[in-house]
Structures are given as C-alpha cells and as structure tokens.
Amino acid sequence: MSAVATVDLWVDEWAREANCAGQDPEALFVRGKAQHDAKTVCKTCPVLAQCLAEALDSRTEFGVWGGMTERERRALLRKRPDITSWKSALRAGMASQAR
Known part of the structure; x- marks a missing residue:
C-alpha cells in the first residue's frame, strides 16, 4: 500500500x-486598455490564485486582481454561480496539479 503525499502550495498571507x-496600487485600478497593461504584473505572480480567490469571494468590483479585470471576474462569477468558495476551489485545483 503506497501513501500519496499531499502538497499544499496555498499561501494564506x-x-x-x-x-x-x-508598487503603486493605483497602477492596478485603471480603466480601459490600461487594465490589460496592468495585468502583465500578474503573469508571473507566485500568488495569483490567492489574489483572484480573494477578489472573487469578496466580490471586489474594481481593479485588476489575480490577473483578471473586473469585467472578466464578473463573467466568471456568472459562468460559475455554483462555486461558493473560490478559495476552496482554487486551492483544490492547485493541490491536484501539484500531485
């Protein structure tokens, strides 16, 4: 019988x-094309999933969070109304990828 190690890469803090x-936080609270430019900061972020989960769970309306604009987050929330905890969902996804 073999044991499967569970790796938890989630960072609460x-x-x-x-x-x-x-960085200047105002750079992530821009409009229009500047939002897509602001998202480049997120591309290699080690805590992108945690940031996105925070914004989705708290229904943050403004700014770029977790590599997504407010419009993209609203669309995701409409597409997946069944997810009640994005932190749990994204954390589980990270754990399954780490195996």
Whole structure:
C-alpha cells in the first residue's frame, strides 16, 4: 500500500508575496486598455490564485486582481454561480496539479 503525499502550495498571507507588493496600487485600478497593461504584473505572480480567490469571494468590483479585470471576474462569477468558495476551489485545483 503506497501513501500519496499531499502538497499544499496555498499561501494564506499572500499579499506580501505578490508581484505588485511595494508598487503603486493605483497602477492596478485603471480603466480601459490600461487594465490589460496592468495585468502583465500578474503573469508571473507566485500568488495569483490567492489574489483572484480573494477578489472573487469578496466580490471586489474594481481593479485588476489575480490577473483578471473586473469585467472578466464578473463573467466568471456568472459562468460559475455554483462555486461558493473560490478559495476552496482554487486551492483544490492547485493541490491536484501539484500531485
């Protein structure tokens, strides 16, 4: 009988590890094309999933969070109304990928 190790890559205190930590926060609260430019900060962020989960679970309306604009987050919330905890869903997804 073999044991499967579970790896938990989730970071609860994620904000200080974000690529945007220490940068001007206003750069992520822009409109139009500038939002897509702001998303480039998120592309290699080590805590992208945690940031996105926070924004989705708290229904954050403004700014770029977790690599998504407010419009993209609203569309995702409409598409998946069955998900009651994005933190749980994204954390489980990370764990399954780590195996």
